[in-house]
Structures are given as structure tokens and as C-alpha cells.
Amino acid sequence: MSDAIMAAESVSKVLGSGAGQVHALKDINLTLRGGELTMLMGPSGSGKTTLLSVLGCMLAPTAGTVQVCGQSTEGAGAEKLAAIRRDHIGFIFQNYHLFPTLTAGENVQLALDVRGQRGRNARSKAYEALARVGLAHKIPSYPGELSGGEQQRVAIARAIVSDPSAILADEPTAALDGANGQSILSILAATARDPNRSVLVVTHDSRLTSFANRIITIEDGRLTGERRGSSGTPKLLTAAGDGY
Amino acid sequence: MPLNVTLASRNLFHDRLRFVATMVGIVFSVVLVMVQMGLYLGFGQMVTKMIDHASADLWVVRKGTKCFEDPSLLDANLHRALSGTAGVARVSTLVIGFSDWKLSSGEITPVFVVGSDLAQDVLPPWNITQGSVKDLTAPGAVAVDLSYDQRLGVSKLGDKADIRGHSVRVAALTEGIRSFTTTPYVFTDLGRARPYVGVPNNKASYFLIKLKPDANIETVRHDLLQTSSDIEALTSQQFSDRSRSFWLFGTGAGAALFAGALLGVIVGTVIVAQTLYSSTKDHIDEFATLRAIGSSNRYIYSVIMYQALINAVIGFCLAALIGYAVVRATSAGALPVVITPPLLAAIFTLTIAMCVVSALTAILRVLRIDPVMVFTR
Numbered sequence: 001m002s003d004a005i006m007a008a009e010s011v012s013k014v015l016g017s018g019a020g021q022v023h024a025l026k027d028i029n030l031t032l033r034g035g036e037l038t039m040l041m042g043p044s045g046s047g048k049t050t051l052l053s054v055l056g057c058m059l060a061p062t063a064g065t066v067q068v069c070g071q072s073t074e075g076a077g078a079e080k081l082a083a084i085r086r087d088h089i090g091f092i093f094q095n096y097h098l099f100p101t102l103t104a105g106e107n108v109q110l111a112l113d114v115r116g117q118r119g120r121n122a123r124s125k126a127y128e129a130l131a132r133v134g135l136a137h138k139i140p141s142y143p144g145e146l147s148g149g150e151q152q153r154v155a156i157a158r159a160i161v162s163d164p165s166a167i168l169a170d171e172p173t174a175a176l177d178g179a180n181g182q183s184i185l186s187i188l189a190a191t192a193r194d195p196n197r198s199v200l201v202v203t204h205d206s207r208l209t210s211f212a213n214r215i216i217t218i219e220d221g222r223l224t225g226e227r228r229g230s231s232g233t234p235k236l237l238t239a240a241g242d243g244y
Numbered sequence: 245m246p247l248n249v250t251l252a253s254r255n256l257f258h259d260r261l262r263f264v265a266t267m268v269g270i271v272f273s274v275v276l277v278m279v280q281m282g283l284y285l286g287f288g289q290m291v292t293k294m295i296d297h298a299s300a301d302l303w304v305v306r307k308g309t310k311c312f313e314d315p316s317l318l319d320a321n322l323h324r325a326l327s328g329t330a331g332v333a334r335v336s337t338l339v340i341g342f343s344d345w346k347l348s349s350g351e352i353t354p355v356f357v358v359g360s361d362l363a364q365d366v367l368p369p370w371n372i373t374q375g376s377v378k379d380l381t382a383p384g385a386v387a388v389d390l391s392y393d394q395r396l397g398v399s400k401l402g403d404k405a406d407i408r409g410h411s412v413r414v415a416a417l418t419e420g421i422r423s424f425t426t427t428p429y430v431f432t433d434l435g436r437a438r439p440y441v442g443v444p445n446n447k448a449s450y451f452l453i454k455l456k457p458d459a460n461i462e463t464v465r466h467d468l469l470q471t472s473s474d475i476e477a478l479t480s481q482q483f484s485d486r487s488r489s490f491w492l493f494g495t496g497a498g499a500a501l502f503a504g505a506l507l508g509v510i511v512g513t514v515i516v517a518q519t520l521y522s523s524t525k526d527h528i529d530e531f532a533t534l535r536a537i538g539s540s541n542r543y544i545y546s547v548i549m550y551q552a553l554i555n556a557v558i559g560f561c562l563a564a565l566i567g568y569a570v571v572r573a574t575s576a577g578a579l580p581v582v583i584t585p586p587l588l589a590a591i592f593t594l595t596i597a598m599c600v601v602s603a604l605t606a607i608l609r610v611l612r613i614d615p616v617m618v619f620t621r
Contacts, residue, residue, distance in 0.1 A: 049619045058536060058615045079540060082615075086538025097533040097618055101254035106247060113247040114539035158537070170619055 004067070005088075005165045005198040006032040006055050011064035013050055013221075024050040026221040028064070032166065037192035037199045037211060042218035048202045049170060051218065055200065056089055056168045057081040069165050086115055090159030092169035092188075096151045098143040104130060104154045105139040111158045129161035130154065133187055149180030156187055167191060169201045173208065185211040248543060252550035255527055266519040270559025271566065273512025274595050278567040280505040281591065282581035284498060286574075289582055290424035291491040292484040294358065298367040300336070300452035302465060303483045307474050310494065311487040313356070313425070315341060317447040318475065325471040326451055331459030332468075336366040338450040339434055341441030342427065346406035347397035355396070355407070355430045356423060359437020366452050369431040375401050375416030380433055385415035391576070392428035407440045422578050424491070453477070509598055516555060516602035524548060524606035528613065536615035544613075548606045556599035560592050 013025035024047045032038055032055075042048050053059040054066060057073050058081070066073045069088045073081060085091075090111075098107050108126035112118070117125070130136055133153040143151050152172055159167050169188060173181030185201070189211040192199035201212070209215055217225040245253075256263055289296075294312050295303070304326060306316035326335045339359040344352050360367040368377040369387040380387055386407075393399040403414045407430070421429055430440075438445060455464055461479065468477040478486065492498030524531065531544055567583055574581045 053616050053619060056536075082535065082538050082540055084538075085536070086540075089538070091536055091618075093533075093536075093618055097529065097536075099251065099530050099533070101258045102247075102251060106250065110247055110251070110534075111537055114534060114537060114543050118246060 003034065004031045005034055005069060005196075006030075006200075007067045008051075008055060008061075009065050009067075011051075011054060011061040011066060013047075013054055013059060014062045015050070024221050025054065025061070028054075028221075028223055030055075030216065030223060032198040032200055034165070034198055035193065035195040036213040037189050037201065038214045038216060039209060039212040040200060040202045040216050040218060041204070041206070041209075042224075044204075046218045047221040048218055050221075052168050052170055052200065052202050055166075056091060057084045086162075088165045090162065090164040090167040092152070092155050092159050092167065092172045094171035094174045096143070096148075096155045096175075098151055098154055098158075100143050103140050103142055104135060104146065104150075104157075107143070107154055108157045108161050111161050115162055117162075126157070126161055129157035132160070133157045147180075148176050149183060152176060152180070152184050153187065156184065156191070160191055165197055167197065167199045169199065171202055171204065173203065173205055178207070181205060181208060248546045249550050249554075252547045253554055255523060255530075255547070256551050256554055259523065259526070262519055262523060266516060266555055267559055267562065269515025269519070270512055270555060270595070270599070271563045273508045273515065273598070274560055274563035274591060275566050275570075276508030276511070277505045277594065278563060278583060278587075278591055279570055279581055280501045280508065281587055282567070282571065282583045283579060284492065284501045284505075285582040285584060285587060286580045287424060287497065287501070288488045288492060290422070290579060292487050293421070294367065294429075295480055295484045295487060297370055298338075298452055298480065299365060299454065300480060301455040301461060302453040302468065303478045303480065304335075304451035304453060304468060305476050305478060305483070307476050309476065309486075310490040312483070313340070317443060317449060318451065319472070320446045320448045322472055322475070323448070323451060326453065326468060329464060329467045329471065331456050331464040332453055333456045333459075334364065334454040336361050336364045336452045336454070337434055337448045338367060338452055339437045339441060339443045340449045341437075341443060343407050343430075343440050343442075345396055345428070345430070348405065349397060351397070353395055354427050356425070356427045357407070357430045357432060357437050357440045359432050359434045359440070361434045367431075369416060369418045369421065369429075371418045371420050372416050373419045375414075377416065379415040380431065382413075382415060384411050384413045384436070385432065386412045387416035387418055387431040388414060388428060389418045389421045391419070391422055396428055408442070410436070410439055412440075420576070424579060426578055509594065512595075513598050513602050516552065516599050517605045520548065520552060520555075520603055520606040521609060523551065524609050528609075529618070531610050532613050532615055532617045535613055536618045541611070544610050545607050548603050548610065549600065551606075552599040552603035553596065556595045559599075560595045563591075563595075564588065 008028050008030045011025055011028040015022045015024045040048050054061050068084050071084060105126055108129050109122055112122040127139055130139055133156050135153050173184050185208045188199050215227050216223055306318050309316050323335055341357055343355055343357050345355040346352050362368055362377055362380055379385055388396055398414045401414055405412055423429055465477045534544055570581050571583050
């Protein structure tokens with residue numbers, strides 16, 4: 001088995017304060033390894049996005065530790081967390097979050113630019129990434145000129161262009177029709193074949209589970225089950241601290 | 245072009261209306277500063293015009309003299325003592341003063357008479373377009389500037405008028421010797437200037453000293469001061485500075501010009517700050533996305549700063565074009581707007597500083613961005 005790319009150990013997260021306090025994550029133990037596409041599934045408000053945010057170093061856990069490529073996020077400030085995201089993680093968002101004033105090529109190149117990679121080499125890497133998602137012909141197009149599926153593929157190209165160890169995708173197919181959703185997942189599944197890369201996809205869509213190597217379920221802030229591939233049913237946690 | 249610059253420029257140009265509003269604000273502000281400072285320089289040049297054109301190493305003036313137009317008088321007998329001072333090559337007497345110019349129509353208008361020893365070429369009229377300095381030695385001969393032809397009721401050589409009951413005749417016409425007080429200058433010979441301004445033979449307005457080539461100016465100045473306790477000996481630069489200081493700051497004119505310029509800077513800063521802030525707010529999702537994908541704060545600041553700099557450069561260029569037009573339009577006026585390369589460089593620096601300071605509010609807004617917001621929008 002590949003080394004752990006991301007690991008959450010006894011992670012809890014409390015959001016808000018006072019009467020509005022919510023225990024969004026409760027004692028989460030999760031390891032993401034290379035070469036795997038993991039799906040995180042659960043109902044609305046179950047803590048999927050919060051877990052993605054904690055694993056993606058955007059939120060600091062209230063308790064527990066997160067490690068990304070062996071680097072602990074404990075005590076890290078905002079700039080340090082940004083550096084970990086920059087060095088190791090690619091993100092794909094439900095609403096794409098492309099820059100409307102930049103072309104597809106520039107949107108992808110931007111992910112390299114923030115990493116200090118510029119010039120002709122960066123441009124050709126960006127174009128290669130777009131070619132990998134089948135959008136070589138859309139390099140000069142602006143997001144407004146692309147369909148939803150195409151925009152999400154640009155977002156995938158942006159996520160993979162820096163060759164990150166982990167790709168975290170939040171509901172990447174939620175705004176797409178079935179065919180486009182399948183297409184996006186197949187690209188992500190192909191991306192996850194790299195043994196040095198782990199892909200975590202948060203989704204509601206049970207039709208996409210066939211693309212997963214591993215399916216984790218979460219409910220009320222706790223991981224409630226895991227199954228491998230498209231077979232089997234989630235196993236139930238028997239005790240706190242059981243890891244996935 | 246670096247991508248952060250591309251992003252900055254596209255963010256700016258994407259919303260054309262806001263960009264135009266920003267440009268109007270910057271251009272208004274920079275033109276205001278440019279004109280105010282140009283007037284300051286122009287005024288400064290105007291008030292020292294006579295001193296700058298005089299041929300003198302040192303000016304001997306009555307103690308406490310504030311400016312060239314000061315009516316204080318010196319004892320004419322000082323001439324001998326000053327001439328005998330070691331290092332002095334030549335002492336020339338200058339008589340100046342306001343007087344009344346009576347047109348042939350009988351109308352009276354004030355003039356400022358400048359009388360010097362024309363043979364010594366101390367402060368003769370310059371930019372002469374008709375006649376010559378030599379012609380001014382004739383009885384009643386004076387030189388006036390063409391721009392005052394209507395005020396003085398003369399337009400050509402030979403035209404006559406009257407100064408304090410003395411008949412005068414235009415023997416030379418100049419161009420561009422305008423007075424910041426709007427009172428026309430009348431150049432004439434020293435001897436004739438005295439009755440025109442009522443300065444008796446035993447008095448003088450100034451003594452202009454020319455030094456011997458090997459003389460030490462500080463030593464001579466020290467020795468000149470020993471001749472009388474009522475005098476000061478100033479270099480041309482010192483007298484210029486004193487005159488400029490009196491007219492610009494003693495009268496409050498300079499302070500008013502600076503206040504106008506400051507107002508321009510404040511207006512510009514507020515407008516740019518407001519538009520940059522609203523632009524940043526509109527693009528907040530994009531800045532959050534940048535943060536989410538791992539961008540450092542510094543990278544995000546660079547995008548905002550480039551927006552500020554692009555605003556500054558374009559705004560400055562447009563303002564400079566307007567400034568150039570203003571300079572041309574006022575060049576022949578009573579108070580020209582003077583924009584020198586150092587002033588232009590200073591205003592460019594000020595524009596950059598103004599836009600950079602304006603960017604701070606936008607940066608403070610970006611500082612509060614939580615990258616998690618990308619999951620909820």
C-alpha cells in the first residue's frame with residue numbers, strides 16, 4: 001500500500017460559538033493514500049465540506065491533528081497553511097470558481113503563477129493540463145464561453161497542473177448533467193491512478209460510486225462507514241477511534 | 245506580461261464604467277495638483293524675474309527689504325564706499341518704484357518703473373522686438389511690453405504718454421515681460437527714472453555689485469556690510485529666495501496653492517480608494533479562490549497593487565496631456581503655469597503614492613478573506 005498522503009487523527013471541529021455552536025466533526029480518523037479515488041458521501045449538513053476544509057488546510061481542527069505529506073498542520077498560521085495547500089493540494093469546487101476575465105489557458109496557468117512558476121514553461125504545462133482534460137481547443141476561450149462541463153474540466157486542469165499529491169473536489173458534478181458528471185469523474189479517476197496522488201471527492205451522487213476505489217460515509221460529523229470500490233456496503237464503526 | 249498584472253488589468257478594464265470613474269477622479273486630482281504646483285512655480289518665476297535678469301553678483305539692499313518691489317531706499321552716497329571695497333569691480337545704481345502713467349486720452353494707470361544705468365547693461369529690458377536699449381538713452385525714451393499696449397495706450401515706437409508730468413516716448417517694445425502684479429513695467433535710464441518715481445538724487449533703491457574675477461564673494465559681502473549698518477548684501481539667489489518667500493508665503497498665496505494641491509491629493513486618494521475597494525469587493529470570490537488554491541497574501545496584494553499602479557500610470561499620462569495643454573494655453577498669460585521635468589517627476593511619484601495608499605483599504609478587505617468561503621459560494 002502507498003504511503004499516507006493525508007491523515008486526520010482524532011479530528012474534531014466546532015463551528016460557531018455560544019448557543020450557535022455546532023460540533024461539525026467528531027473524532028475523525030482518516031487516511032488518504034496514493035493511487036486511490038476516495039468518495040466522501042453523506043447527507044447535507046453531515047460535515048463533508050467541513051472535513052474537506054480541514055483536510056485541505058483551510059480550517060484548523062479544534063482538536064486532533066492533520067498531516068499532509070508528512071507535514072503536520074498543528075499550530076500553522078494562515079500563510080503556512082496556504083503554503084501547504086500550494087505545495088501539495090489541488091482543489092476543485094462545485095461552482096468551478098474560474099476567473100471570468102482570464103482565458104481557460106490563463107486560469108490554469110494562474111495555479112502555477114501563484115507557485116512562482118512563470119514563463120513559457122508554465123504556459124506549456126498549463127496547455128498540457130488542458131489537453132489532458134480534452135480542452136486543448138478551448139485554451140483561448142473565456143469561462144463565459146464554455147459550458148458547465150467544460151468549465152469544470154478547466155478547474156480540474158487547474159487542480160492537476162501543479163502535480164499535487166492530493167486533489168480535493170467538493171461536489172464537482174453537482175452543477176452538471178449526468179453525462180458531464182460521468183465525464184468529470186472519469187477524468188478524476190484517471191488522475192487518481194497515479195500512485196503518488198490521492199483524490200478525495202465529496203459527492204451526493206450515488207451514481208458516481210463506480211469510479212471510486214473507496215467510499216467513506218459521514219453522518220452528523222462522524223465517519224459511519226467505508227467500503228471498497230463499487231462493491232460491498234459500508235461497514236459500521238464499532239468504536240470511537242476506528243480509523244478508515 | 246506576468247499573470248498577476250494581467251489579472252489586475254483585466255479586473256480594472258472589465259468594469260468600464262468604474263474604470264472611467266476612477267480615471268476621472270485621478271485625472272481631476274492630478275491636474276489640480278499639477279496646475280496648483282505649476283502656478284506656484286510660475287508665480288515663483290514671475291516674482292523673481294527682475295532679479296534673475298539683472299547682471300549682479302551681489303545686491304546691496306536696505307536692511308529688512310522683503311522683495312524686489314520693496315520701496316525702501318538707500319543713501320546714494322554709499323556708492324563711493326561700496327566701490328572702494330576690495331574685490332568689487334563695479335557698483336551700479338538701480339531706482340525702482342510705482343508711478344502713474346497718463347495716456348493721451350487722459351486716463352491714468354499705475355506702472356512700475358525700472359531705472360538703471362543703461363551703459364552698464366545692469367538691468368536693461370530684454371526680449372526687445374522693436375527699438376533697442378541704445379534708443380532708451382534719448383530724452384524721454386522708455387521701453388514697455390507689447391502685452392500692455394491697451395493698458396498703456398501705446399502700440400508702436402514713437403507713441404507718447406506722460407509719467408508724473410514728464411512726457412515720455414516709446415523707444416523700445418518688448419515681448420513677454422509681464423508683471424505678476426499686473427502693473428506694467430516701464431524701463432528707462434537711471435537719471436530719468438528718479439523724477440518718474442520721486443526718488444531724489446541722494447537716494448537709490450539698490451546697488452548691484454559685480455565682483456572682480458578673483459574675488460571671494462563671502463569676503464566681499466562681509467566687507468560691504470562694514471560700510472553701513474543699514475544694509476544687507478545678498479546674492480542674487482538669496483534675494484530671489486527672499487522675494488519668492490515674501491510673495492508666496494508672506495501673502496498666503498503659496499499656502500493657498502499648496503492647500504489646493506493637498507485638496508487634489510485628498511480627493512484623488514479617496515476616489516481611487518473607493519473604486520479599488522469596491523472593485524476588490526466585487527472580485528472577492530476570485531481573491532478567495534486565489535487564497536484557497538494556495539496563493540500567498542503577498543501575491544494577492546500584488547494584484548491589488550498592480551491595479552493601483554495601472555490606475556496611476558494611465559491617470560497620470562492623461563493628466564500630463566491636459567497639463568501640457570494648460571502650460572501652452574497660459575504661457576503668454578500674466579501668470580503662466582510652469583511644469584518642469586522635476587515637477588512632472590514629483591507629481592508622477594505623488595500619483596503612484598496616492599494610488600498605493602488608496603490600495604490599502606482594499607488590502608485590508610482582502611486580509612479578512614476566509615478561503616473556506618469558496619465552498620459556500
